[in-house]
Amino acid sequence: MPFPKSLQQPFRRNKLVVGSGWRAFFAPYNIALGSSVASTVIGPTIVDLTQGPFDSYNMPFALADLGWIKDFKITVESKVGQVRSGYRGAVRTQYRGQVGETWECKFNEYGRMQVKLASGTNVFNLLAASGQSGGTVGPLSASGAPSTNVTAYTPGTPVAWNQTQTVSPTLTVASAAAAQITVGSYIAVDYDYVPGTFGAALGDAGVPIYKNAVTDVDYFRKTTDFVARVTAINSNVLTLDQPLVGGGSGNPTPNFNPLTGFASFTSPTQLRCQTIKGFVAREGGTYIGEFSALLICDTVDTAQLVYYYPHVSILQNRDFAAGWTIENAGTTDEGGMQLDAQFSALAFDDPLDGETVVCYRGYYFKPQEAPAI
């Protein structure tokens, strides 16, 4: 008789999962759609999990690459209740109580979109055109004019973020010089805000505006996700470093599709472009960032683990610049900066069977795997 299994612990080598951590991809959540109806099916960017395993170099469903995340950890808050009865109080049955989950991670790559996710705020672009009057009214109140009209946009090919494209995205403007746009400029692109309009989620970034609270025509460009760097200018055709990211969170019919571009350059108002120099995330306000998120861990033997959160929102902005130590950096307090974020998984009513869930955890087979056990 062979030696007992429990003493020898044989295992099938292709049943071990060896990966190198997680990578985060996001897509906008349509706040206007999601907040106006009772069904939580409305609003998320639906990721068809049957399309996986996913190619991290060419993600579908307008998922944008937020880079390497560290210390990804989930905290399941779903409860299982117990019904006890009888003289001994034994558990006779169990039932599911509340459903919930929070998760946290650190964004090792630091960018505007990561800040938007981690802070959960409507991040403000700092307009950069020179010669403008300073703001004595508020830190973000200064005018960013001049601007220039946008007449065309192509996202390039492939439409992918943080990687090389064979054809770069372009933005055609009326006059780059008029808006002080030069090669190397950072730009923001969005529609004019019409003073007097208000709502819970206006513009493609889905920012809340109270009645008569905003008079700045640049307000959408100050809050837009559509930012890029100009790498070349040829007859007012701006070549961008990467496609515009985001959008789809605002009005029920978003004006921007990350894969194809803007539906119109003159509607609802004129689309314009302005230079920017950075961004600001405020602590406070009423905006709460909401997204759909897909987290991926590939294994060396080509299996893939995924977490899909149809509706995820900020739980707590833990640190804007959490330090991580750089070894041997000398005697100064030198270190790296990362974004420490915590999220809450919101409800999604799965249309397949009507069950309310918050997360999908998937596993895609590797070749020749014994799938059952």
Next chain:
Amino acid sequence: MAYQDAIYSHYNWVKARIKIKNPDRKVAGLLNAQDWPEKPFKYDTFFLLDLNDVSVGRQGFSPSNPIKLRQVQWTWINSGTDLKQGERKPNRGDRFNLMLTMQEELLYALYPGYCEKLTWSLNAAGIWIGDSLTPPEFITWTPVEFHKKWDKESSIGYGAGAVSVQDITDQITS
């Protein structure tokens, strides 16, 4: 073969990538550390030395499928280029740059830190053939640690890049 597969797979993977980075770079072979250096010695050439094996501890040890950390070392020796007649510059003055160049090549070649574990055999023509296992298996290795030594008298430079290859060995049966 079986126990050899991990080392051979690592060697052939890294060798192929060295050739991508620098097609002219010589990769002379795999041998036990105590057999090195061979004579006559080949300068500016990579060798893979097999040092020893360490078993994974309690976190993953299985008597049936021992997980081994195969400690290997990519090794080379640079002497620098001797001056030709009529040249005026420090003799063998490029050895430092050559050492760093080979380090860079090895760093490139060890990417991405894993490869498929193939089983190796000689075909009728005497050529090593690597075949996939069923089901496919993979090996991983640690980030490389470089070590360098210089002999001031001879100007000979000795470079080594140590990695540990994780290998789940074939199942031992009763």
